[in-house]
Amino acid sequence: MISFVFYLAFLLIFVVFAVYAERKTAAFIQNRLGPMEVGPKGILQTIADLLKMLQKEDIRADAVDLIPFLVAPFIVFAAVFTGYSVLPINEVVGGSGISAGVFFLLAVVSLDVLGILMAGWASNNKYSLYGAMRSVAQIVSYEVPLGISVLCVVIISGTLDLSQMSANQSHGLLSWHIVNHPVLIIPFIIFFIASLAESNRTPFDLPESESELIGGYSTEYSGFRWGMFMLAEYGMMLLLSILGAVMFFGGWSSPIDDFGTGPIWGSIWLLSKALILIFVQMWVRWTLPRLRVDQLMSLSWKYLTPLSIVMLFICALWKLWIIS
Amino acid sequence: MSYFGNISVAAKTTWKGMLLSIRYFFQARKRRKKEWIGEDNYFNKANGTFTVQYPHEQIPxxxxxxxxxxxxxxxxxxxxxxxxxxxxxxxxxxxxxxxxxxxxxxxxxxxxxxxxxxxxxxxxxxxxxxxxxxxxxxxxxxxxxxxxxxxxxxxxxxxxxxxxxTEIAEKKQEFEEYQEAKLKAKPELPAIKKEVDVMKKPTSKPVFKPRIPKKK
Amino acid sequence: MGIFIQILLVLLTLLGVGIIVYTRNIVHAAYALCLALVGIAGIYVILMSELLAVVQIMLYAGGVVILLAFGVMMTNRLRGDKVISGSNNALIGAIISLSLFSALAYLISNANFRTANIDHNDQIREIGISFLTEHIVAFELIAFVLLVALVGAAYLAKMAGDE
Structure with a gap:
């Protein structure tokens, strides 16, 4: 319960600054300055945008399917945020103690597709529907390599519980999964690519692609409901980054064995690892162009899925021969 | 291209692109100098942020x-x-x-x-x-x-x-009085009006039509 | 508190099922099916069967229902039709569903359920071990059926692509 409340507050603050960081990262990569006017170095820009967004009219077009239209943003956010319930913060405050752990996380997160589908369908708009269709096809496809790469880690660590998984890696840098078991490097890359696709980020942002679908499933939304979609997108980014930090980079453990232990240090370590992964996501977003639909599908089914199955096999052998 | 060829090309190009953009990211610590176009390295500005925050600063x-x-x-x-x-x-x-x-x-x-x-x-x-x-x-x-x-x-x-x-009206008045006085002195020479006409712009401009040689 | 949540979950499930039965809009029915399945998953959690609940959410709510809704949207909306179901064959339908219901009710009331003696904190490990020892034949058979389905689907897709 504590972790849930902590992550809700952290997520809201994170989104405000992540949008700012995203714009600044984009600007620096493109030789620009980004927001500079509101506050020192433009740091209050997102707050100004947020105030503007909250004051906007909640537009409902005549032809929308009203109840699904109104409910969809909350389903998307609820699905993403339920995933946070199993994430640990530090060695004292673990997540919900269910034994299915990471499996539960992947299951509820896959429900956000339903909200996206609802939004796209209820908007009664062909661009929205195309966006929703693409989103479903993409998320359902990329769940396969994502799940298998998570399975590789589960095989190596022997537990589904994320708190237990972090506790296994809490003896300095050398005990982190990705260092201790270098066979996990390729599963990490697969996990990272699939997590980009799951959170609809560039280069996999086909569902919203502003330039062709003018926002996809969120085209018809305005004001607070649109903000919920935005919140869910950033929430998904943070969720999968924390998950990646816990599974591959030692969770709350510090890189040096006895330095910086304790609950506060633990949460700082975990969140800073997650934020570094988020920076990498932004860096990828402003480097790579968007994929075509067929390229997206062939990347998932022809390259990532076979590779992840091979890696699953190799991880099983590693577990059998090297660890035991 | 072969299957593994695709993978290696994708990995290489992604790596190259990522290195390129991170280089720009770190170069953003530098700002472009306020140089005007006459200076020699005006066009060598790929390094550092390029934005001029216009109302606050200007390129000379x-x-x-x-x-x-x-x-x-x-x-x-x-x-x-x-x-x-x-x-x-x-x-x-x-x-x-x-x-x-x-x-x-x-x-x-x-x-x-x-x-x-x-x-x-x-x-x-x-x-x-x-x-x-x-x-x-x-x-x-x-x-x-x-x-x-x-x-x-x-x-x-x-x-x-x-x-x-008032000045305009005064000057107009002045000139009209002068003209009238002049007309009274030499009533047969109303040439000044013509000169005023010259000051006006011709209402239609000469039109140039390109001559297109006809095909034989 | 526990009983309150349990009643809430049952009501949620019943609401979902009720919408499925009474709505004429197929897409709404698909959403309501998802609601009912999530409610049932909640009941599984109350009954201390986490793994089953997670599987329920992942496979049924997250997989089957979404493919269902996806299919409905692909077929009708793109042709411009309204997605409304009619009520045909009311008499035959009523007879079949009543007999199915009574058969199920009879079977369930007469069934002898055994409670497995497993450690709730480590049920996934125990279920996995029993899959690979006691129930290995059923497990492998299901895997084989799924493989056949996968190969068949790939073959059908390839045939459709060749035309």
């Missing part, structure tokens, strides 16, 4: 920049050449003749005509500079001033005449 522009038009009305002899040459008709002049020479410009040309109205509509101006070329006293020039943004488009019509309404 040369003193002979040719942007907004300015008329030094004290030197203007109201010859109307600029209005005639203007390809977009953005200069609007209303002359009032004076009975005698009433002054001198700074280069010594005698002033005979008052400028009751000398308006340049900068929203029409195409910045060709022809008016400044034909100006005999070089009173009409282009200045380095380029930011003449206004909220009302009518404010783009810059008025250079210093004369007030």
């Amino acid at each position: 522009i040369p003193d002979h920049g040719r942007y907004q038009l300015h008329n030094e009305i004290d030197d203007c002899i109201v010859c109307d050449k600029c209005a005639k040459i203007c390809p977009v008709d953005c200069i609007d002049i209303e002359p009032v003749r004076s009975p005698e020479v009433f002054g001198q410009t700074s280069d010594g040309t005698p002033l005979r005509i008052h400028a009751a109205k000398f308006d340049i509509d900068m929203s029409k101006c195409c910045f060709c500079g022809l008016c400044t070329v034909v100006c005999p006293t070089e009173c009409l020039t282009m200045t380095k001033e380029f930011d003449f943004t206004t909220t009302d488009i009518l404010d783009h019509n810059f008025s250079f005449s210093k004369m007030t309404e």
Whole structure:
């Protein structure tokens, strides 16, 4: 319960600054300055945008399917945020103690597709529907390599519980999964690519692609409901980054064995690892162009899925021969 | 391309792209210097952020920049050449003749005509500079001033005449009285009116038609 | 508290099922099916069967229902039709569903459920071990059926692509 409340507050603050960081990262990569006017170095820009967004009219077009239209943003956010319930913060405050752990996380997160589908369908708009269709096809496809790469880690660590998984890696840098078991490097890359696709980020942002679908499933939304979609997108980014930090980079453990232990240090370590992964996501977003639909599908089914199955096999052998 | 060839090309190009963009990210610590276009490395600006935060800072522009038009009305002899040459008709002049020479410009040309109205509509101006070329006293020039943004488009019509309404009426009155006096003295010579007509612009411009040779 | 949540979950499930039965809009029915399945997953959690709940959410709510809704949207909306179901064959339908219901009710009331004696904190491990020892034949058979389905689907897709 504590972790849930902590992550809700952290997520809201994170989104405000992540949008700012995203714009600044984009600007620096493109030789620009980004927001500079509101506050020192433009740091209050997102707050100004947020105030503007909250004051906007909640537009409902005549032809929308009203109840699904109104409910969809909350389903998307609820699905993403339920995933946070199993994430640990530090060695004292673990997540919900269910034994299915990471499996539960992947299951509820896959429900956000339903909200996206609802939004796209209820908007009664062909661009929205195309966006929703693409989103479903993409998320359902990329769940396969994502799940298998998570399975590789589960095989190596022997537990589904994320708190237990972090506790296994809490003896300095050398005990982190990705260092201790270098066979996990390729599963990490697969996990990272699939997590980009799951959170609809560039280069996999086909569902919203502003330039062709003018926002996809969120085209018809305005004001607070649109903000919920935005919140869910950033929430998904943070969720999968924390998950990646816990599974591959030692969770709350510090890189040096006895330095910086304790609950506060633990949460700082975990969140800073997650934020570094988020920076990498932004860096990828402003480097790579968007994929075509067929390229997206062939990347998932022809390259990532076979590779992840091979890696699953190799991880099983590693577990059998090297660890035991 | 083969399956593994695809993978290696994808990995290599992604890696290259990522390195490129992170290099730019770290170069963003540097800012572009405020140099004007005449300096040697003006075009070597790929390093560092390029943005000029315009209202707060500007790139220096040369003193002979040719942007907004300015008329030094004290030197203007109201010859109307600029209005005639203007390809977009953005200069609007209303002359009032004076009975005698009433002054001198700074280069010594005698002033005979008052400028009751000398308006340049900068929203029409195409910045060709022809008016400044034909100006005999070089009173009409282009200045380095380029930011003449206004909220009302009518404010783009810059008025250079210093004369007030009463002054204009006075001068008109003066000239009419003079003309009448002249007519009374020489009633058979109403040639002045003709001269006023010359000041006006021809209503239609000569049209040039390209001659297309006919095919045989 | 526990009983309150349990009643809430049952009501949620019943609401979902009720919408499925009474709505004429197929897409709404698909959403309501998802609601009912999530409610049932919640009941599984109350009954201390986490793994089953997670599987329920992942496979049924997250997989089957979404493919269902996806299919409905692909077929009708793109042709411009309204997605409304009619009520045909009311009599035959009523007879079949009543007999199915009574058969199920009879079977369930007469069934002898055994409670497995497993450690709730480590049920996934125990279920996995029993899959690979006691129930290995059923497990492998299901895997084989799924493989056949996968190969068949790929073959059908390839045939459709060749035309």
